[in-house]
Amino acid sequence: MGRTAILTAAALAVALPFATPLGAQQAGPPHAFLFGAWTGGLVPPPSTVTAQGCLAQPTVIFTRDVVMRATLTDIAYAQRLIETARGTGDGIDIRLVPQPGAQAAPTGLGLAGGGSTGFGCPEADTLHVQRISNNEISFPGCRDFPFPLVRCPAG
Numbered sequence: 001m002g003r004t005a006i007l008t009a010a011a012l013a014v015a016l017p018f019a020t021p022l023g024a025q026q027a028g029p030p031h032a033f034l035f036g037a038w039t040g041g042l043v044p045p046p047s048t049v050t051a052q053g054c055l056a057q058p059t060v061i062f063t064r065d066v067v068m069r070a071t072l073t074d075i076a077y078a079q080r081l082i083e084t085a086r087g088t089g090d091g092i093d094i095r096l097v098p099q100p101g102a103q104a105a106p107t108g109l110g111l112a113g114g115g116s117t118g119f120g121c122p123e124a125d126t127l128h129v130q131r132i133s134n135n136e137i138s139f140p141g142c143r144d145f146p147f148p149l150v151r152c153p154a155g
Helices: 003-018 051-056
Strands: 036-040 060-062 066-069 078-088 091-096 126-133 136-138 149-151
Touching: 036 051
Parallel strands: none
Antiparallel strands: 036 060, 036 149, 060 066, 066 078, 078 091, 091 126, 126 136, 136 149
């Protein structure tokens, strides 16, 4: 079993118990609705997506403590630790643990300086997540993710 498959399986195991309808009250951290694997963002999300196809190479994986993202220039996922998550009216603001010497990629698409561990957002250590629906989100203002992301369906 490959590293990607293991990460994806772990993300789904964490995510499925937390899936809640849009607007429903939930127990757990404010970003629990994000737990799991997402595709799109770097490119437009597919109009139809199978669990197998999506989980083979998700773009972003959220867990309770970590956000992992794919980049165009590296086969490994860039990982950022979550410092805090705060609900907003239409999504979540996630404060990421600062990385010494890290900065947002000036050219977008995670291509600057050997790759970016950020999301190309105006603030390198803050990720604003807009919840469009139960299965669709976006990262407004983040140039590395100009398109919405859709949740990978369960097996």
